[in-house]
Amino acid sequence: MPHPRRIADRSQDKLDPTGQQSSRYAEAGVDIEAGNRAVDLMKSAVRSTFTPAVRADIGSFGGLFALTKLPARPLLVASTDGVGTKVKLAGQHSRWQGIGQDIVNHCLNDILVQGARPLFFLDYIAADKLVPENVAAVVLGMAEACRAAGCALLGGETAEMPGVYTSGSCDVAGTVVGLVDQEALLPRPHDMQPGDLLFGLPSSGPHTNGYSLIRHVLAGRDLQQPLEDGIPLIDAVLAPHRSYLPHLLKLEEAGISIKGLAHITGGGLEDNLPRILPPGLLARINRGSWEVHQIFHRLLDWSGMETEEAYRVFNMGIGMVAVIAEDQAVPVKSALPDAIPIGTLTASSQSEPEVVFED
Known part of the structure; x- marks a missing residue:
């Protein structure tokens, strides 16, 4: 969800013969309302990470981040990683929040070794079936780690993909972008x-x-x-x-x-x-x-x-x-x-x- 964290378009929704709203998309295994519920649960945590440089709220198509007070020779440093199969063990024991901390801190460390300091983080959560409370717990963990690092949780994507992921499976990945002056670049x-x-x-x-x-x-x-x-x-x-x-x-x-x-x-x-x-x-x-x-x-x-x-x-x-x-x-x-x-x-x-x- 590019923090509108939208899962899909609502154009497939219609009324069934009883007058109740049904969704062909939901019948195919994608529950838009579950995604919206997850967004509602995580909104305040995401906003709690926003620094003054963040220039777009949740709901924008893309995150906006102002680059101010740049060093003389600025370099952006980016790194992407995933939690891997630890997410399976954590899910079996409902330890979702720790997974959010895992992905942020892993990515942070990968740019710290180049001398960079984090600016913002983007996440990706995918599953066969979204459980709003679990998704929100992961993002709460991300937000906690981002706040500790002074890093904005600028955006992300949440994907429900039945048939791609097996039942009960999910994946958590992320990207961090940081800044370093070329004179401070590591290693030396x-x-x-x-x-x-x-x-x-x-x-x-x-x-x-x-x-x-x-x-x-x-x-x-x-x-x-x-x-x-x-x-x-x-x-x-x-x-x-x-x-x-x-x-x-x-x-x-x-x-x-x-x-x-x-x-x-x-x-x-x-x-x-x-x-x-x-x-x-x-x-x-x-x-x-x-x-x-x-x-x-x-x-x-x-x-x-x-x-x-x-x-x-x-x-x-x-x-x-x-x-x-x-x-x-x-x-x-x-x-x-x-x-x-x-x-x-x-x-x-x-x-x-x-x-x-x-x-």
């Missing part, structure tokens, strides 16, 4: 050198990756059973994707220069960290430097997965990595007590950057 690979430190920022759990495996592993298990820390299994596995904007703002306020950031998503540390490193450097990671979440230990035990594979599937407790100069270690820990020194950059003779794990 030419500034990286041997001896630079790698600081890990803790994740809240699996975030939004590996859920096809997770759902398979958890099938038939008691999801209310507590982990060693007392948190129910279902809460640990569905914890919303963490936003790292507050962490980065604290580093910025402390005057700490960041050379690069890597969002640890699908592919884990092994695939994501090399994306920001220059040739001739190797990331040496000490896997004993942080405490891996209990949920990952359980998933490994129940799945029979080898540790090496797990580090290519899951974030294993580290959701973002920052490359910082060695002499900034103390200021980083002062600004971010939960930041963990997990490794260093070292010289390498390899033509491509890589990650080496040490236990």
Whole structure:
């Protein structure tokens, strides 16, 4: 729904022989009224995210956003992603609001690593059959995450598509657009050198990756059973994707220069960290430097997965990595007590950057 979040045209509605309104569209499986009900339920939450730059209300064909106070060399940064199969597990346990937080925070983190700050977010929700309360709960979660980031929920689409999605299925995706001055663009690979430190920022759990495996592993298990820390299994596995904007703002306020950031998503540390490193450097990671979440230990035990594979599937407790100069270690820990020194950059003779794990 392009925030008129319209699902369809009403021109197919007509009166049946009893005088009651019927809809050929509804008979085909698309309920316009359900979509309108969902919009009514979410309106106030969406408007609560509007910043002064938003120039169109809900109901416009497109969202309008004024670009003011631009830096000298502005760059727009955009990223699109989806929640993936986590939405299936969340739906089975009516945890819809967390899914809204998931998609916003995942997208936010993907532009933060390029030095951008978010301007606005657009969402896409599709299902075989719309349940207004569920759709609204997802959008409420999005709105909560957008407000926390100072990001406007500018528009979106809600699609009811029987025959495309199987019964009970849905999909949630989104796009974020942010702004960065070219001088502040990350990463800065030419500034990286041997001896630079790698600081890990803790994740809240699996975030939004590996859920096809997770759902398979958890099938038939008691999801209310507590982990060693007392948190129910279902809460640990569905914890919303963490936003790292507050962490980065604290580093910025402390005057700490960041050379690069890597969002640890699908592919884990092994695939994501090399994306920001220059040739001739190797990331040496000490896997004993942080405490891996209990949920990952359980998933490994129940799945029979080898540790090496797990580090290519899951974030294993580290959701973002920052490359910082060695002499900034103390200021980083002062600004971010939960930041963990997990490794260093070292010289390498390899033509491509890589990650080496040490236990």
